[in-house]
Amino acid sequence: MELWFRRPSEWENDERMDALFCVFKQRDLNPLHYDAKMKFWIETILSYCEDHGLLQIDVPTMVSCFRRKGKTPKCLDRIFEELNRQKRFMSSADYSKSQQTSWMSWTLNKVASPLNWMSAKTPIDQDVFIIKELVDKKAQHVLETLQAQVSIPTFDCVISYNTFVDTCRQCSLQDETSNNLVVSSLIHDKKILIDFIDDAKTVKVVKFAAPGSSVVRPITEIENSVLLLRHSKERLEEQLKKSEEHIEALLNEIRRHLKNSNRSAAMKTLRKKKLLEKEHDKKESTIEHLNSVLSQIEQTDCSSLVINAYSSGVSAHKELLRKNGLSPDTVENMLDEVHDMLDTQAELDEAFNRPIIGDNVDMNDLESELEDLLNQPAPPTPIANSLVVKESEEKVIDEQKLPVTDNKEKILSNIDKSREQDNPFADLQLRLQKLELDDHQIWLVKIPLVYSIIEKEFPTVDLLEQHEQFVYVCLIPRLYLDKFKHYVLYHHGTYKIIVSNVAEWNLKINKRRQKRSLSAYNNPLDSIYLERFLDYEEQQNWQNLLTKSSLTKNYVKLHPIGFTYENRTLTVVQISTKLNRLSKKKRAGVWIDAGMHAREWLSMGVANYIIIRLLTLKNENKKVKDVLKHFDFYILPMVNPDGYEYSRQTDRLWRRNRSPTIYSDFWIPHKSCSYGVDLNRNFPFEWDTYAGSRSPCQETYRGQLPASEAEVKNIIQFLTNKKEEDNDQFDPHRSMRVYFNLHTYGRYWLLPWSYTKHLKPNDFNSMLNRSAEAIKTMSTTMNNNSSYHVGQASHLLYPCGGTSIDFASTIIKHSFTIELPPQWISLPLCEQNNNQTDEMDCSVGFFAGEERITLDGNEIFGGVIHYLWSLMRDSYRRMPI
């Protein structure tokens, strides 16, 4: 009762209250007394309900509310009857009838439950009553509160449903039923309406009558637009908050890695954090943009008010309008722009949900940030996080036991940690090289046991590295392989063989190390560059050398066209003998790309071969010289550097890129499910029709959306000249005429279409004949009686959708995919190949050696040059290129 502000003064008077608590006697006996008692109770009940925010009430509840010194009033049913007669109390059934139209106008199904709306006449003490005047009063209060928040009537009268509910709560409407009674009343009196502003009917809004107007008007276009903008902004702000938390968590993870001296893991996490921060910044700037658009709209609204005032006034004001650059048209235009904005906002939203493809992360920045973190005192380890402490303790113990030879500590101290942090196993490789182990395997093991337990069982198995909780890299003597495997499986663990023969592996690494360092070769045209499959870094260095060397710099321009998921740059090498000539005439472009599939190393070598040959022969060979007179070459030798590096370091037969799939957040024993999209199924033409898998576990996974992958997007942008305004990267004077897409293997020269067997592109036959002619010239350069098969891709291979050649063919007439050697049919059958391991999957065709670069490069260079030369020849005969 303490909340009952207006408790009547009689309440303390026992004698008086006893009389008031009695049942009513007949009015005739003492009308004065009867009326006074009636008046007392009506006022008391109403003030009680209002003070307690009760909008509906029943007799038993009221009786118990007025319990006083062990007694309860006996007269309340008579009061309820009177209030009902006066229509100040309405039974739930009557009330629902009176409000019918408004109940129908919004979804009230769930509301009906506490009140049995449709029940028949019930005895007074069993019915529930709605206190009409209090509902109306509350409704008025809510409306006034809403109107008080309006600053721009043109679009502030529409709010999200959640904001509306919050306002109701502010007006002390505590329970849902009271809330619904007020809403129903407001709808009934045409003070508010409830609707959706988006087509999907997910954004529910409330519009209320503007201050000064008696009824609510329908939602206008502009209100709709502004609301969608505000809604987008709110959602972005929510996302922003989440990503801030995520960044903080990553920072802690980095500190933990540093504490465990796991520098490579720290670097990886730092990279992740950087990407997240970039994304965060992008969102922040989008919000800023939205804010500025919103304020622009507000200003527009003010301007339109001014215009309305003026246009109803005298024509003399027109001059003033003109001076201020305002006319009804300009306002209209601004509104149009807002609508365009909304369309792009939808796209933006979608883009934010896709993996980050963003900008480059400077490695030097990462390095120095890592150093800073390393020098920072670590924050105190939270007590709850005892597992972390345990992990590092174990690491110390295990490392003491690790040595297989005695000089291990020396070895560890000799490791130059800063040298190869890009390769998470670099540290491991160095250690193993010096240990001279054979007859061992290295496994990556995930098992829900702390390592000390494993160690007790298998003292001969060594822990080389701990990656995260319960994930270990172990060195296992061959003798114990079976036993250890059963032990892992018994404990519901999983394992993956990283190195099946440590001795052999060491040998290979040593060989590779000896070969390293191309830095001594200052001549970018040196044949050394054709004797290697360059790694990404070497490739970048070489390309830079092309732009610096006096031999080549006047003919080479690099176009960094974007970044991969792992932030490697995609660089197009432009070769042009007229690079420095100013000419407005558009030059014909030839595009060549390679390495779309990570394991197809030979294609990348051949692309480099073409670059070197063009630059070497530009003045020496008449045909090459002629071709370069008419064509500029745009060559992207490494379409998929992320996948390629992964193929070099971890899985030689990796095909796709390395962007995370929807499975990447889970531990799935099949590594192939978590990362990678087949780029040659991701192009936005006939995507998801044939031979592109929808499953992230399949080699030919097409991606979640057409052109979802950064590599694909960047290529498309370049080919279609979409970024012409950016002169640094894009050459407005070119128009792409010929497209070559290099793969291995099969020895095919393939024409579009790839997606269908039933259709052929225009001029298919002339392209076919020209290709056949080109192939003829190239077989003369080879001492090989078998030559390329030429034909439509869908026929020679199989129909598949989303391929680059089909996409290219929609904008570039002469588009080809070339499958380099070896020839499919000359491959040994699987069962004949005794040396084959599980991993090789019978696909020895991908293992073409480095010596093939020159052989196959020479062959295909001849074919490409001849094709282009024949186009030129025929263009003189009036045939359009």
Ligand SMILES: [Zn+2]
């Ligand atoms: Zn391929």
